[in-house]
Amino acid sequence: MANAIETHELTKAYTVRGGRAFVVDHLNLQVEEGEIFGFLGPNGAGKTTTIKMLLSIIYPTSGTAKVLGEEIGDINIHRQLSYLPEKPYYYEHMTGMEILDFYARLFRMGKAERRERAERLLQRVGLADAGFKQIAQYSKGMQQRIGLAQCLLNDPKLLFLDEPTAGLDPIAHIEIRDLILQFREEGKTVFISSHELSDVERICDRVAILNRGVVKAEGKLEDLLAGGRIEITAGNVPESLRDKVQQDGAVVSLHEGRLIVDAPDTIATDGLVDAIRSAGGKIISIIPRRRRLEDLFVETIAEAERGGSVQEVSN
Amino acid sequence: MNQVFAIAATTVGEAIRRRVLLIILMVGLAFLIIAPSLNELSPRGQQQTLIDISIGILRITAAILAVTLTVYLLPNEVERRTIYTILSKPVHRYQFLLGKYLGSVVALALMIGLMTLVVILAFGIQQQTWSLERISPLIKVPFMMIFQMSLLAAVSMLFSTFVTPVINFFLSGLVWIFGTLINPIFERWGAQGEASDAVTLVARIAHYAVPNFSNLDIAQGAATAGATQIRGSEAVYMANGIVYAVVYVCILLVVAVLIFDRKEL
Numbered sequence: 169m170a171n172a173i174e175t176h177e178l179t180k181a182y183t184v185r186g187g188r189a190f191v192v193d194h195l196n197l198q199v200e201e202g203e204i205f206g207f208l209g210p211n212g213a214g215k216t217t218t219i220k221m222l223l224s225i226i227y228p229t230s231g232t233a234k235v236l237g238e239e240i241g242d243i244n245i246h247r248q249l250s251y252l253p254e255k256p257y258y259y260e261h262m263t264g265m266e267i268l269d270f271y272a273r274l275f276r277m278g279k280a281e282r283r284e285r286a287e288r289l290l291q292r293v294g295l296a297d298a299g300f301k302q303i304a305q306y307s308k309g310m311q312q313r314i315g316l317a318q319c320l321l322n323d324p325k326l327l328f329l330d331e332p333t334a335g336l337d338p339i340a341h342i343e344i345r346d347l348i349l350q351f352r353e354e355g356k357t358v359f360i361s362s363h364e365l366s367d368v369e370r371i372c373d374r375v376a377i378l379n380r381g382v383v384k385a386e387g388k389l390e391d392l393l394a395g396g397r398i399e400i401t402a403g404n405v406p407e408s409l410r411d412k413v414q415q416d417g418a419v420v421s422l423h424e425g426r427l428i429v430d431a432p433d434t435i436a437t438d439g440l441v442d443a444i445r446s447a448g449g450k451i452i453s454i455i456p457r458r459r460r461l462e463d464l465f466v467e468t469i470a471e472a473e474r475g476g477s478v479q480e481v482s483n
Numbered sequence: 484m485n486q487v488f489a490i491a492a493t494t495v496g497e498a499i500r501r502r503v504l505l506i507i508l509m510v511g512l513a514f515l516i517i518a519p520s521l522n523e524l525s526p527r528g529q530q531q532t533l534i535d536i537s538i539g540i541l542r543i544t545a546a547i548l549a550v551t552l553t554v555y556l557l558p559n560e561v562e563r564r565t566i567y568t569i570l571s572k573p574v575h576r577y578q579f580l581l582g583k584y585l586g587s588v589v590a591l592a593l594m595i596g597l598m599t600l601v602v603i604l605a606f607g608i609q610q611q612t613w614s615l616e617r618i619s620p621l622i623k624v625p626f627m628m629i630f631q632m633s634l635l636a637a638v639s640m641l642f643s644t645f646v647t648p649v650i651n652f653f654l655s656g657l658v659w660i661f662g663t664l665i666n667p668i669f670e671r672w673g674a675q676g677e678a679s680d681a682v683t684l685v686a687r688i689a690h691y692a693v694p695n696f697s698n699l700d701i702a703q704g705a706a707t708a709g710a711t712q713i714r715g716s717e718a719v720y721m722a723n724g725i726v727y728a729v730v731y732v733c734i735l736l737v738v739a740v741l742i743f744d745r746k747e748l
Binding site: 220223224225226227243244246247249250251252253254255256257258259261262270271273274275276315318322328 | 485486488489492493496497500563564565566567568569570571572573574575745747748
């Protein structure tokens with residue numbers, strides 16, 4: 169499958185007192201067509217800077233990038249992409265319908281086409297009844313939905329969404345998430361920068377975790393999140409059993425006969441359970457704990473801050 | 484051009500709703516309405532005095548409006564991130580800048596037009612005359628003022644591509660004062676060689692580097708013989724002034740586009 173986004177040693181650096189500060193540091197990234205790609209990282213990691221470079225809002229210091237097969241900087245590729253910035257603002261004196269009409273004019277659409285698309289998209293994002301309300305009267309969720317509607321005006325192949333669900337109430341959150349999932353079904357490529365890791369985990373095919381402008385982990389979510397843990401809780405366990413169960417990276421807590429074992433899911437659970445039972449212990453619960461994106465994120469950033477290397481999972 | 488007009492239209496819509504501009508406009512209108520009363524208090528109470536007072540108020544209000552409107556045009560778009568959604572569409576940066584500029588010029592023209600209407604009404608009621616001959620200065624001067632303010636807006640637009648709004652406000656104000664009051668004097672020094680060679684050279688450079696707003700000032704041209712000579716008929720003088728403004732605006736906008744095109748947003 170072709171790449172919707174491709175960067176090669178893409179770098180953005182600023183001159184500061186005493187040297188150069190790298191906001192994005194030799195970034196090599198490939199996003200395939202039709203996938204939802206999560207671009208993660210703590211504040212100041214370089215996520216928005218990367219998006220801005222890909223959209224030619226700012227210019228790279230060095231390196232190259234292609235979007236939809238064309239070098240960045242070619243304004244014609246903007247006909248096939250869209251961008252929803254973080255905390256967007258829309259001219260408040262305008263109605264939802266007028267906002268969409270304005271953005272549609274930027275694509276040189278005729279009046280009839282503009283009206284038809286605006287009505288259809290207002291319907292799609294659930295704002296059909298609010299199309300003639302001023303943006304000033306829109307809630308945050310409604311503003312985000314009108315933002316997504318403006319993103320869809322040109323039926324783009326590629327969407328850049330910067331924090332699309334930040335600050336939304338749970339219902340608006342789910343609605344926006346469902347809309348993004350629909351984009352994948354339509355064959356669109358979605359590049360999401362987000363701190364909402366639970367959303368990313370649910371909707372993204374692949375992710376990259378960025379720290380201080382450098383990719384620290386990249387790959388398919390299922391591969392990156394492989395390797396969960398198992399938590400076994402038991403009662404009436406004698407102290408003598410501690411050393412026996414403390415194996416293969418298991419974390420053991422034994423206090424007044426209550427044993428809690430937190431071990432990788434590769435551990436021989438059956439043998440452990442048998443050992444507890446034969447020592448007179450009673451199994452209270454066995455809970456498999458899947459590795460979550462939040463765990464991966466925290467581990468990756470902590471590792472990166474300690475000076476660790478890039479974790480890459482091949483596809 | 485569709486993109487430019489779309490951006491210009493939203494700029495007009497925003498400008499005529501901006502509270503700070505409306506307050507300046509209201510204060511200007513209030514002074515224009517009470518101007519005839521002030522004229523009554525003056526010992527001469529002449530028609531020409533009323534015209535001078537009204538045009539003076541109109542000019543100061545228009546200049547403050549022009550600078551206040553333009554200095555925030557680009558910074559506001561960046562701060563509110565509106566520019567990002569616009570530039571992610573197939574819109575060139577020069578189209579964005581041109582759209583913002585045209586929108587601000589139209590908004591200024593509307594505001595000057597409204598103030599002119601109030602001036603004419605106040606003048607007509609106070610002087611009990613609606614003769615076109617007497618009212619005509621109150622139409623011609625504001626008409627040329629639109630070009631004057633378009634030039635000032637272009638100056639502010641250029642500054643807004645590389646300085647903060649507050650610095651821009653003062654810089655544009657300085658250019659306005661220099662170009663209105665001091666530049667005609669430099670023009671005379673540069674042209675007539677009344678001063679030494681060095682002063683003449685400096686005067687010439689300053690004269691060409693800063694826009695000469697008095698070239699678009701019919702009232703000043705008529706009043707200050709020697710400072711701004713009106714050559715030929717008034718129509719020719721006005722046409723020359725308009726060409727001067729258009730050429731100067733084009734130069735300023737080209738420079739602004741060149742800077743804005745490489746600007747990190």
